[in-house]
Every structure is written in C-alpha cells, then in structure tokens.
Amino acid sequence: MTSQPGHTVKSFDDDLRSLRSRIGQMGGYARQQLDDSIAALLSGDVETAHRIAEGDKRLDEMEMEAESFAISIIARRAPMAGDLREVIAALKIGSVIERIGDYAKNCARRVEVLVGGVSREVHPGIAEMARMASSLFDDSMRAFAQRDPALAQQVADGDEAIDDYYESLFQALLSQIAEDPNQTASATHFIFIIKNLERVGDHATNIAEMVHYSATGEHLGERPKGGDATGLTLPL
C-alpha cells in the first residue's frame, strides 16, 4: 500500500497524533523508571528507589488519560481500518507500558529490602540483562513511533536472547543458594528481579506485535514462548 494522505477532517489527524504522543511519553517515562530502578539497585540508592516506587502513580494516571482519550476518539470519530487498528493498538500498548512500570516499581521496592538487611552483592549478570530488556523495550517504542513493522519483527525475534539470558542467570542464582544458604533471601529477590526483566522483554514483544498488526493488518507469526524456568532445578 502507498502512504496515506491526511484525513479530510484534519482534527482527526490531530487526535491520532496526540494519542501517539501520549503513548510515546508513557513509553519514555516507563523506560526511565526501569533504568533508574536498576541503577538504584546497583548503587544501593534507597532514596532513588523510593522515588521510583512513588513515581509509578504518575504512569498510572498517564495510562488512564490515554485510555479515556482513545475511547473518546472511538466515540467521536468511529475510526475504521488502519485508524481503528491504531487506536486499539494504542489502548493495548498503553496498558502494557503501565505493566512495565509496575515491574520497575517492583524492582525498586526490592532495593529497599536488599539494602536494609540482606546481602546486597548484585550478580553482575543483572545489569546486562536489564540493559537488554530496556533496549528491547526502547526498540519496540521506536517501532511504534515510526509505525515500522520490520523493526517490530526484529524486536519479536530479539526477545529470545533475553529468555536465554534469564534461564542461565536463574540457574546461576539457584547455584548460589545451594552453595551458600545464607544468600537464599537476597538470591530470591534477585530471581524475582530477573523474572521482572524477562517479563519486560515479553511485553516489548507484545508491543511489537501490536505495532505490526496496526501497521499491516497482519499478525506476527506465533513465536515460541521462552523464559520458562519451570524445568530448572537446583543442581543435585
């Protein structure tokens, strides 16, 4: 298909632009929360961690505002075809970003606990995994901003690396517990944190899938579900 001309009713274009911009801002905010939470974890900065946990409320508000705006577009404009797909994708992506914000908040909350009592020696792999998840999330938001189905496909393909990383890190943390039971509490917190990061990767893929559908009308192919560590056990 060729690129689309603007709507005859120009304010409809303004509405769609505004919706995209709201979702883009949510994405930027959530990514900052995620990066800051990991930075706080690495530096043991409880104050920042507390601020991040509090800052999640703003993301919830942004999501509600974007949702109301999307519903109002549907009610007022009765969007069709690509416009309809775009508004629905924005609605769903908004809620996925809100979830990513929750994971950032969850990581931040654990910083307070880890610093408060348990060992705070952070496994070096966590910083790398956080970088991968944050970068994939960023790519998914770029795919959204640019309506780029090819980039969306790359994001979906990229999630597998995070899943693999998660599984090996999970295994390493289990071994840590086996070797030194005193680290059980901290390692358990780290396991939850890497699970959160693994979920961020899944959600980036969800965003990519919606971007692809919105841009092309076609669903991305079914991908194998990774990040399942249920088969991994303590080394006996």
Add this chain to the structure above:
Amino acid sequence: MAEAPEETVVHDELKFANDSKMTARDVSVYYGAKKAVDRVSIDVDSHFVTAFIGPSGCGKSTFLRCFNRMNDTIDIARVEGDIQLDGENIYDTRMDVVQLRARVGMVFQKPNPFPKSIYENIAYGPRIHGIADSKSDMDRIVETSLTRAGLWNEVKDRLDESGTALSGGQQQRLCIARAIAVDPEVILMDEPCSALDPIATAKVEELIDELRGRYAIVIVTHNMQQAARVSQRTAFFHLGNLVEYGPTEEIFTNPRADRTRDYITGRFG
C-alpha cells in the same frame, strides 16, 4: 474514464463462492455516451447481506438497478454484459420483466407507498401476480408480510388507513413488506434509511438482519457505519469501477486497496 479498469481486489473468501444467487459479469452501463459503470463483475450470495458503498457518482446505485432491470425505464441508459439470476440471463429477450421484478424486489431511498390503504399496499402485488387464491389467503399474506417487516403490531388495527398517513420509518417498512408480499428471492435496497431518523433507521436495520438468510439482500448506502452494521459482504465502488469486494469485517478493518482504505477512513479529497 480510463481505458481498462484497475483490477478489482476480490478477497479470497469470496473468489470461490458457490452459493451465488445473482452473478454479474463485465457489466457496463452507459447514460448516452457517458459510461457510469465500467465492466463490473460480482457474485451476490444468497445467504448474506451485500453492501455497495462508494462516493456519490461512483455507479453503485446504477449498478444495483441493473439487477432487476430498473435501468430499462431510463431511455438513454444502455447495459452491457451479463447478469444472471439462478443461472438465467435476466437480460434475455424472453425474460418477463414484471416477473423478474417480483423475484428481485426493490426498496427505494424515499418511501413510496401507494396512495391506498395499508392493506391494499401489501395486497396489490400478490393480486396482480395471482399469488392469493382467496380473501383469507390474501389476509394471511398481508399479515405475514407486515409481521416479517416488523410492522404488524403497529398497524393491525388500522389496515384501512392510508399508507401515506404512516410515519416515514413505518412507510419504509411498509414498502419492505410490500416487496416481501410477492415472495421475492432477492431484495435490492437503494439507500433505504437516508430519509429516516436514527430510531426508524435502527428498526429497518434490525429488519434487514431478520430478513437475512430468507432473501438475498443487496443494499446501497452512503452510511459506512450502516454497511458495517448490516452487511456481511461489502463492495466498494469508485468512478464506475468495483475497486474491492470482500467480507465486511475485512473491508472495515483491513482493506487491501488504497482507494478503499482512503475512502473508509475519511481520507478522500
């Protein structure tokens, strides 16, 4: 108009339809020297409502009127191509046009009841076609037709009143009842709701939904939301061409042709 029409995009689901009530092949319509419809081919399925959409002057109404030879009444109109009803060429010289119009009924934009009683509006068709054997038979046809058109309860106590005394929405349902009375196979509707208020429109749309399956229905509408609500098949026309024909859901969520996309999303200049 271009020499050769752009190729029509027909969605796969409709390419191998084997339950067509009517088929049109390479149909062109001229008004004098002007070509209003350009080599349109389409199959109309018996079990679905088919919507024709497109901007004014796109040829959708002209094309609809070919299905029961209403264009015959316009002196300067000339139809080329082939249209079949159950495999029978309706433009064959042996075709009885009055009979054809009983089998392929039509409802117009402006309700046009006869200036006669409600009862007579319904009874007229069956009488001239010799469908009713007796007064009680005719009473039954009148009641059934009005019931199917969702009008019986509103008019059963005043069948002797003039059809023109009804409200616009009731008049339109009376016209649908009149079309049903002669037991048609296909009902053509040319913007049947454009003169009605939203409540009367909703009643006609509900009626269309109830009639679906019993009759093949083809509706021309300017209201895209209406096409999306009432039809299962949608055909988009532009400048006399059939641009795209597909399942309604697909047309309104994921149209294939740029021109369809621009039209239904409100991007037509």
